[in-house]
Amino acid sequence: MTPAALSMDSVVVGRSARMRAVFEFLRVIGNSESTVLITGESGTGKEVTATLIHQSSRRKHHPFVAVSCALFSETLIESELFGHERGAFTGAIKDRPGRFELADGGTIFLDDIDDVPLSMQVKLLRVLQNRTIERLGGTRTVPVNVRIIAGSKRDLKQMVVDGRFREDLYYRLNVLPVALPPLRERREDIPVLMAHFLQRYFRRTGEDEPQISDAVKQAFMRYGWPGNVRELENACERIAQTCTCGTVRVGCLSASILFRAGSQPADPALPAPSQPQQAAPIALDDRLRELESNLIAWALKVSNGNKSRAAELLQIKRSTLGDRIARCGLDRSHQVGETSRPETMTPASLPDGDTGLRRGSVADC
Ligand SMILES: Nc1ncnc2c1ncn2[C@@H]1O[C@H](COP(=O)(O)OP(=O)(O)O)[C@@H](O)[C@H]1O
Numbered sequence: 001m002t003p004a005a006l007s008m009d010s011v012v013v014g015r016s017a018r019m020r021a022v023f024e025f026l027r028v029i030g031n032s033e034s035t036v037l038i039t040g041e042s043g044t045g046k047e048v049t050a051t052l053i054h055q056s057s058r059r060k061h062h063p064f065v066a067v068s069c070a071l072f073s074e075t076l077i078e079s080e081l082f083g084h085e086r087g088a089f090t091g092a093i094k095d096r097p098g099r100f101e102l103a104d105g106g107t108i109f110l111d112d113i114d115d116v117p118l119s120m121q122v123k124l125l126r127v128l129q130n131r132t133i134e135r136l137g138g139t140r141t142v143p144v145n146v147r148i149i150a151g152s153k154r155d156l157k158q159m160v161v162d163g164r165f166r167e168d169l170y171y172r173l174n175v176l177p178v179a180l181p182p183l184r185e186r187r188e189d190i191p192v193l194m195a196h197f198l199q200r201y202f203r204r205t206g207e208d209e210p211q212i213s214d215a216v217k218q219a220f221m222r223y224g225w226p227g228n229v230r231e232l233e234n235a236c237e238r239i240a241q242t243c244t245c246g247t248v249r250v251g252c253l254s255a256s257i258l259f260r261a262g263s264q265p266a267d268p269a270l271p272a273p274s275q276p277q278q279a280a281p282i283a284l285d286d287r288l289r290e291l292e293s294n295l296i297a298w299a300l301k302v303s304n305g306n307k308s309r310a311a312e313l314l315q316i317k318r319s320t321l322g323d324r325i326a327r328c329g330l331d332r333s334h335q336v337g338e339t340s341r342p343e344t345m346t347p348a349s350l351p352d353g354d355t356g357l358r359r360g361s362v363a364d365c
Pocket residue numbers: 009011012013014040041042043044045046047048049111151193229230233
């Protein structure tokens with residue numbers, strides 16, 4: 001794969017020590033054919049990592065088939081994975097290959113393996129051991145040449161202890177374990193991920209990338225991100241779509257996920273209610289300037305740029321508003337061309353300042 005063929009969507013970004021360790025492991029396993037077990041909460045990047053592993057392997061020119069085992073009922077999952085022959089069950093009107101056959105020569109990513117019922121686990125174990133499948137209702141044994149990557153959001157080892165996951169299957173899957181930490185445990189990744197997603201969005205639209213205010217960055221850093229990177233990606237997309245003023249301020253986040261119950265306060269002038277022993281200093285003047293700037297931007301937005309109306313909303317004189325707009329730099333905000341580039345790595349730059357891997361880059365290192 002040439003660098004030009006690599007899409008921005010294929011980038012795995014991270015600069016935390018934990019993600020660097022993951023990148024290092026992926027580099028080490030490089031061209032291995034062994035089964036990989038990727039664990040991590042929903043949204044931590046299991047699928048994108050599985051794709052990266054596939055694209056970095058010798059199988060990269062063959063299919064990558066991802067299937068969520070959580071999506072199918074106990075009866076459907078077997079036909080989904082192994083296929084069926086005509087007449088195998090009501091509604092099976094023709095022969096249909098399963099995902100294993102479709103992935104032949106390539107990689108299958110069995111996501112949500114922790115949702116596979118025990119009855120099905122024994123059948124998966126057989127595939128892992130024999131590398132053959134049998135279609136539902138069929139009599140033929142079909143060999144499959146497939147590399148298996150499994151994804152789990154639960155601790156499979158604990159599930160084994162609880163009797164909910166077969167121990168033999170667990171050991172067959174857990175050959176090369178990759179543990180993706182939740183985003184709240186690798187907060188250093190938040191700014192690079194944020195910059196990455198915003199840059200990707202504005203590249204697509206061709207618009208100038210806005211600057212991100214410090215208060216927004218701090219709000220992102222404070223938030224718990226229960227939905228992990230997926231939630232962060234959605235939040236970035238949302239602010240990219242709603243911010244029209246050249247600089248993303250807390251005011252742009254009004255409808256944002258950031259201020260849902262359980263999150264931090266929406267008032268940009270207030271610091272997070274941290275524990276006394278964790279209290280960090282806040283620069284009052286900066287925060288007040290930012291609040292002022294947010295409120296002026298808001299008033300200009302709702303008054304469609306009509307300064308007299310905006311001044312009325314803010315209950316100040318029009319001339320005062322003019323001065324403050326100039327002081328906050330809002331008169332220039334539509335021309336902001338300065339961009340804050342995310343730290344995203346190209347394959348060539350990987351050995352040094354690792355902040356990310358592109359799909360296809362692991363084997364190159
Ligand atoms: N480290 C990362 N760098 C860039 N994008 C990421 C990263 N981790 C996750 N994503 C993106 O977040 C979204 C959710 O990731 P996904 O791999 O589907 O998570 P999971 O399979 O663990 O639920 C995807 O759009 C993915 O591309």
